[in-house]
Amino acid sequence: MIGPSFFHATVAVTAPIKGKATSLDIAHLAGVSQPTVSRALRGSPMVNEETRRRIQAIAAQLNYKVDKNASNLRRQHSGTIALLFFEDPTPDDSQINPFFLSMLGSITRACAMQSYDLLISFQQLSTNWQADYEDSNKADGLILLGYGDYLEAQSRLEQLVQQGTHFVRWGAVLPGQPGISIGCDNFQGGHDITTHLIGQGRCDIAFLGHASNHYPEFFERYRGYAQALQQAGSPAQPSLQVDAVTSEQSGYEAVQELLRRKVRFNAIFAASDLIAIGAMKALHEQGRRVPEDVAVAGFDDIPLAAFVNPGLSTVQQDTKLAGQILVQSLLQLIDGEPVESRTIPVKLTLRGSTGAS
Amino acid sequence: MIGPSFFHATVAVTAPIKGKATSLDIAHLAGVSQPTVSRALRGSPMVNEETRRRIQAIAAQLNYKVDKNASNLRRQHSGTIALLFFEDPTPDDSQINPFFLSMLGSITRACAMQSYDLLISFQQLSTNWQADYEDSNKADGLILLGYGDYLEAQSRLEQLVQQGTHFVRWGAVLPGQPGISIGCDNFQGGHDITTHLIGQGRCDIAFLGHASNHYPEFFERYRGYAQALQQAGSPAQPSLQVDAVTSEQSGYEAVQELLRRKVRFNAIFAASDLIAIGAMKALHEQGRRVPEDVAVAGFDDIPLAAFVNPGLSTVQQDTKLAGQILVQSLLQLIDGEPVESRTIPVKLTLRGSTGAS
C-alpha cells in the first residue's frame, strides 16, 4: 500500500487546497521541468508519449487549466473575438432584432469551432465603439453588427482601418466602403419578393423602410423593389414609400402614415420582418384583411415569421452561412491573408401573407 | 521650431510604427519610471498631478491601452464574466427565446456599468458546460441562463459549488438548490394570470408546458395555475395539461394534442409566450377565434407579445432588474460577500387575447 500510488493519492488530495494548480506544480509532481508540462499539454510532438500520459493524468487530477492570461500575454494573442453590436436609434432595453440573435448564435458557434472566445458588447452608435478591444489585447479582431445610420458610422470605420484594426462588418456590400463587409444580396431580395407580389396580381405596392444612403441595406432592398416595378411597367411611387426603422412599432406607425396619406395600396413590402409584423397589426386593427385586401411581405425570415397569422412571406437570409463567413474572414484578416467583401445569396420563403399558401 | 515640442512631435509620429506602445515606451518619453506610468494612468492618488497630465498626454498620443493580459495576470483577476447560455432540447440554430435576449441585453449593460466584460457561450446541456472559464482565469465568475432539464443540470451545479466556482443562475428559486439562484415569482405569475382568466368567465383552462421537477420554472407556474383553479372551486384537470418546451412549434403541437384528446377548453395558459404564439397559430388554423372561443395567455412578455393578433395577455418578467441583480449578486460572490437567492415580483400585462382590451 505504501508506494508511488499512495504518494500520488496524497498529493492529489493536498495540492488543490493551496489554490489553483500551475504547470510548475505538475512539473514537480511528474518529476519533469515546467516547459515539458507546457509542451505535453499542448500536444507538442516532441514529448515522449509516456511522459505525456503521466503529465496528463496529474493535470486531470488537479483539474489544471492553462492560465489564459499568462498564455495570451506570452503569445501576444488573445484567442478572442469581440462582437460589437450597435443599434441606433437607441432601442428600449428589451429590443434586439431576432435576426441579429440568429447571427449571434451562428457567430458564437463558428467561433467555438475555431477555438475562439467571443466577447460581446452592445453599443450605441453614438459611443466610442471602436472600443479599444483590440488595442488592449482583449480581442484579436472585431465583428461589427447592427442596423444603424451608416453615414454616421462611416468615419469610425475609416478610423478603424487607419489604426490597422482587424474587423469585418455585416451590412451592405458597396464599392468604396472602408474595410471588409459581408452582406446578403439585398437588391436581389427586394427585387424577387416584389416580383412575387406583382405575380400575385398586386400593383400598388408600398415600401416601408428608410430608402437613403443612411441605411444602405434598406436602400438596396428599395432599389430592388423599384427595379422590379419598373420592369413591370409601373414605376415606384414616392407616396408609397414610408420611412421606418426595424421595429414592430415603426412598422405599425408606418401603416398609419400610409393611411393618413390616403394613397391606394394592395400590398406592402416591409424592409424587415419586424416592420412587417407591426404593419400587419395596424392593418388588422383597421379591418384590412391580409392577404385579401393587402398582401404583406418582409425581409429576414426570423423564426417568428412562420407563426404570425397569416404566416409571413419574406426573404430569407442565411444566418448560419453568414456567421461562418464573418468569422472565417476575420480570422484570415488576423492571419494577414487577403480577404474580400462578399455578398451572400438570399431566397424567398413564401407563406400566407402574400396569398402564396 | 527646434525644441521640446518638436522632439515630442517626432516621437509621436515614429513610435507607433514599431508596434503597440507599452508603458515602458511612455516612461521613456515622459522621463519617468515605468511603474509611475502605471500609477498615473490608473488614477493613483500618489502621483504628482503635473506628472500625471504629461503622462496622459503622451499615452493619448500613442493611443496607448493597458494590456489586459498582463494586467490580469499580475492582478490574478480577469475583469470578465462568462455568460453560459444553455438550451435543451437542442434548438435549431436560429432559435433563441427572445426573453433570454432581453436578459442578455440587460446583463450586458449591467456588466458594462461595472466595467466588466462579458464573455458569451452557447452550450448544449449535454456538453461540459461548467466550461473551465473560471478555472482558466478567463472569467471571474459565471452566469447561467437557459431553459433546460433541471434534474440533468443539477449534478453539474453541485460540481460547480464543490469546485468553489463563483456563479449565479437564473431560474426557479427553490429550497435545497445548489448555489445562488435568481428568478421571478413563477408561482404568483401563474396564479395571477389564471385568476384573471377565471375572472373573464373561463373555467376550462388548459395549461401548455411541462409540469414536473425537470422544469421547475414551468412547474411553479403550473402550481400557481392549479392553486387558482382550486380556489375557484374547479380543480385542475390532468387532461387539460399538455407538455411543451418553450418554442412556437411546441405550442402549436400542444394545441393539436389538446384537440386530439377531445377535451373541452375555452382558455389556454401557456407557460411561455412562444408557446402561446404557437398555440394561437394552431387555433386560428382550426377556425377557433381568440379570444371569443379560446382566451390565450402567456408568460414572459417578450416584445412581440404586443404585436401578434390579438395582442397577447401575459406575465411580465422584469428583465432589466433581473440582469442587474444577477450581475450584482455575482460580483458580491466574487468579492466574498454573502449572497442569497432572490425572487423578483412579476406583473400582469393584459391585452386582447384574453378579451381584456
Added chain:
DNA sequence: CTGAAAGCGCTTACAG
C-alpha cells in the same frame, strides 16, 4: 511623490 525589484504563469528559442 518616485524608483528599483520582484513576480504573475505561461511559451519559445537555444542547448544539449
Added chain:
DNA sequence: CTGAAAGCGCTTACAG
C-alpha cells in the same frame, strides 16, 4: 526528447 533561461507587460510591495 528534455531542461535552463529569458521575457511577454503589467502591478505591487518595499525603500527612499
